[in-house]
Amino acid sequence: QVQLQESGPGLLKPSETLSLTCTVSGGSLNNYYWSWIRQPPGKGLEWVGYIYYSGSTNYNPSLKSRVTISIDTSKNQFSLKLSSVTAADTAVYYCARRSTWHDVWGQGTLVIVSS
């Protein structure tokens, strides 16, 4: 079955750019939307944005000015970049497949922003 795995640095300094990659195995990126969702420690879930396999994107307005999601179908990967991070961006970042609902999730990766 389809599995997702996040990867990327776990520690950043304020003002740096967060870069994460989600590798999809056991299936294709085609015909799905692929989301990033984050969860600050001990808090709830926040949708960051998604990308369609064709490359079209949509972002949460609260993050839109800092977020870029891209896709590489040849590598079966999609990526998240979040610029100018602050401590408020400390969270577990999940990648997920979106049908109408998010049915497959990665295990998540913790990103800590600290000086």
Add this chain to the structure above:
Amino acid sequence: EIVLTQSPDFQSVTPKEKVTITCRASQSIGSSLHWYQQKPDQSPKLIIKHASQSISGVPSRFSGSGSGTDFTLTINSLEAEDAAAYYCHQSNSLPYTFGQGTKLEIK
């Protein structure tokens, strides 16, 4: 942005008890409401889609109902393994949003 408000935030329950969690949307979302279970240090797991549709592999004690703005997740005959946080999630309109979560503790 559609705001989802869950009730209660926390509930301590005994095994075999029936649990009801509600999710209210700030505007009508039809049936585009989904429920997730998240156990500690795990990613969320889809347990109900489209308000009331069951998910393969999820125990039948989990059920959902509602449409429009008011939704309910019901867990019949609670088991110890159901200790988790539960989140509702709407996919009716962007940006997608989640409820603040309901934490279930098993006594």
